[in-house]
Amino acid sequence: MIQGITEHLSTAVLLLDGGLRLTWMNPAAESLLALSLSRLDGQYLPDLLAGEDDIGEVLAKSRDALHPYTQREARLCIAGGEILTVDYTVTPLSADQLLLEMQPLDRLLRISREEALQSRQESMKILARGLAHEVKNPLGGIRGAAQLLERDLADAPQLKEFTHIIIEEVDRLRDLVDSMLGPNRIRHDEPLNVHKVLERVRSLVLAEEPSVNIQRDYDPSLPELHGDEAQLIQAVLNIARNAVQALTESGTSSPTLIMRTRARRQFTLGAQRHRLVCELSLTDNGPGIPSELHETLFYPMVSGRAEGSGLGLSIAQSILHQHRGLIECDSEPGRTEFRLLIPLEKRHD
Numbered sequence: 001m002i003q004g005i006t007e008h009l010s011t012a013v014l015l016l017d018g019g020l021r022l023t024w025m026n027p028a029a030e031s032l033l034a035l036s037l038s039r040l041d042g043q044y045l046p047d048l049l050a051g052e053d054d055i056g057e058v059l060a061k062s063r064d065a066l067h068p069y070t071q072r073e074a075r076l077c078i079a080g081g082e083i084l085t086v087d088y089t090v091t092p093l094s095a096d097q098l099l100l101e102m103q104p105l106d107r108l109l110r111i112s113r114e115e116a117l118q119s120r121q122e123s124m125k126i127l128a129r130g131l132a133h134e135v136k137n138p139l140g141g142i143r144g145a146a147q148l149l150e151r152d153l154a155d156a157p158q159l160k161e162f163t164h165i166i167i168e169e170v171d172r173l174r175d176l177v178d179s180m181l182g183p184n185r186i187r188h189d190e191p192l193n194v195h196k197v198l199e200r201v202r203s204l205v206l207a208e209e210p211s212v213n214i215q216r217d218y219d220p221s222l223p224e225l226h227g228d229e230a231q232l233i234q235a236v237l238n239i240a241r242n243a244v245q246a247l248t249e250s251g252t253s254s255p256t257l258i259m260r261t262r263a264r265r266q267f268t269l270g271a272q273r274h275r276l277v278c279e280l281s282l283t284d285n286g287p288g289i290p291s292e293l294h295e296t297l298f299y300p301m302v303s304g305r306a307e308g309s310g311l312g313l314s315i316a317q318s319i320l321h322q323h324r325g326l327i328e329c330d331s332e333p334g335r336t337e338f339r340l341l342i343p344l345e346k347r348h349d
Contacts, residue, residue, distance in 0.1 A: 003333060004112055004161055006025075007026050007027055009026060010028055010102070011028060011101055011102070012025070012026065012028045012031075012033075012101070012102040012104070013026045013028070013029060013094055013099070013100070013101055013102075013345065014023065014026075014099075014100040014101075014102070015097065015099060015100075016045055016059065016097070016098040016099075017096055017097060017098075018063060018095060018096035018097070018098075018301035020043050020044055020046060020056065020059050020060065020063070020098070020194075021042050021043060021044055021045065022040050022041060022042065022048075022216055023041070023042075023097075024037065025037055025040070027104065029077050030106075030118040032042070032078075032084070032102060032294070033048065034078060034079065034105055034202075035079060035080050035084075041112065045059070045100075047061065048078065048079065049076045049078065050076075050077050051205065053071065053074040053075055055071075055088070056074060058071060058090060059090055059098060059100070062090040062091070062092050062098060063092055063095070063098055064291075065092075066092045066095070066203070067092070068089060068090060068091040068092065069089070069090050070087070070088070070089045071087070071088055071089075072087050073086075073087065073105060074086055074087070074088060080207050084106060085104070085105045085106050086100040086102060086103060086104050086131070087102070087103045087105060088100060088103070089101045089246070094273070095326060098185075101167045107348075120296055123347070126348070128161070131177070131291055132177045132178070135177050136174060136177055137183070139170050139173055139174055139177075140212045140221050142166065142170050143166075143170040143171070144247070145169055146163045146166040146167050146170070147163075147167065149163050149342075150163040150164075150167075158269050159319045182303075183319070187230050189226050189227055189228060189259060190226065190227075190228075190229070191224040191225075191226055192224060192225060192226070192227060192229045192232070193224055194222060194225055194232075194261060194278055194342075195218050195220075195222070195261065195282060196229070197229060197232050197233050197282050198216070198218070198236065198261070198280070199235050201233060201236045201237045201238075201240050201260065204237060205237070205240050205241065205244055206280050206340050208241075208244070209244045209248060209257065211248070212248070212256070212257055213254065213255065213256045214253045214256075214257045214258075214259065215257070215258045215259070216255060216258075217258060217259070217260040217261075218227070218259075218260070218261050219261045219262050219263060221263070222262075222263055222278060222344075223276075223344055225237065225342055225344050226277055227323045227342065228319075228323075229323075231322070231323075232319065232323070234315070234316070234319060235315070235316040235319040235320060235327075235340065236316075236340065238312035238313065238316045238337045239282050239312070239313070239316055239317060239327075239340075240257065240282055241312065242312055242313065243257050243282060243284040243286065243336065244257065244284075244336075246284065246286040246287060246336070247284055247285070247286045248285055248324060250287040252285060252286050252287065253275050253287065254283050254285070255286070257282060257283070257284045258281075258282070258283040258284075259280075259281075259282055260280070260281045260282075260283065261278065261279065261280050261281075262278075262279045262281075263276060263277070263278065263279070263344075264275075264276070264277040264341070266280075266347050269324070269325060269326060269341055269343065274343040274344075274345060275344075275345055276340065276343070276344040276345060277325075277341050277343055277344060278340070278341070278342045278343075278344050279339055279340070279341055280339070280340040280341075281337055281338065281339045281340070282338050282340075283335065283336065283337040283338075284335075284336050285334055285335060286334075286336055287333060287334075288333040288334065288335070288336050289336060290333045294329075294331070297313060298313050298314055298317040298327070299314060313327075316340075319339060320341075320342065323342050323343075324342070324343050325340065325341045325342035325343060326341055327337070327339065327340050327341070
């Protein structure tokens with residue numbers, strides 16, 4: 001009766017004997033560990049869940065003291081090397097039987113992280129729009145005044161140079177403000193092959209910097225996605241150019257950029273779960289992104305390079321948001337990976 005109920009729980013439930021060997025687990029536990037009960041029956045559980053947190057010590061302590069223990073946000077390594085973040089509680093049912101309950105947190109942590117990222121992006125977009133409004137109005141007045149002044153200087157051509165400078169700088173500032181707002185043309189969704197996008201970006205990058213080794217690791221089974229090809233090329237190109245510039249400016253030996261595509265099933269973006277998501281990743285072996293920039297990486301005007309405008313990643317993230325996706329980044333010295341995640345189902349599905 002009890003086991004019949006636990007088979008319908010989303011919480012992973014496992015029973016262990018006094019030797020900390022597995023005797024039973026429910027389907028949620030099989031899904032969490034990615035192995036069936038028939039494969040794991042009788043195995044020493046601490047060997048199956050090695051990781052940063054010593055679950056074996058907690059299990060033994062609970063068995064010996066006949067006292068329940070709870071661990072929060074424990075990081076455990078399952079078969080295949082995947083790291084899981086879980087809350088777990090071990091309860092001694094008797095001296096030779098333990099009940100272990102595990103609640104996976106990775107999806108919840110991911111949802112929380114992505115919602116925070118999207119919230120920050122939305123706040124920055126509102127700020128940029130307000131800034132654009134406040135800046136572009138006086139810029140128009142300055143430009144108009146400079147043009148009128150230029151007409152009155154018909155007899156003083158040497159002074160027209162200064163009005164030219166004013167007009168050119170006003171136009172430059174206007175273009176900069178427009179760039180902060182991201183793509184300003186209407187998106188045209190149509191079926192497209194993501195590998196065509198990558199190949200276009202690859203050819204552009206190699207034309208600019210042929211010394212970089214660009215490797216391809218494509219999943220040919222990926223279906224077409226619906227989106228704006230030109231905008232997606234721009235988003236991927238912004239990230240690829242950043243990677244190549246980091247590789248060349250740091251003098252990385254054997255500079256390499258890997259373009260990879262994969263399909264992710266039943267994947268959560270923000271708070272919405274999608275049946276199928278396209279994961280497009282760009283990984284380089286450069287110096288990595290400074291730790292102080294990790295939290296603000298996608299903000300406008302934030303750049304780790306003296307010559308950078310700080311708009312490339314912000315624009316790329318804005319394009320992905322328009323496609324109901326997002327960009328994630330993991331970086332450490334010697335390896336930086338940007339993952340572009342885009343739902344493969346149509347908007348109305």
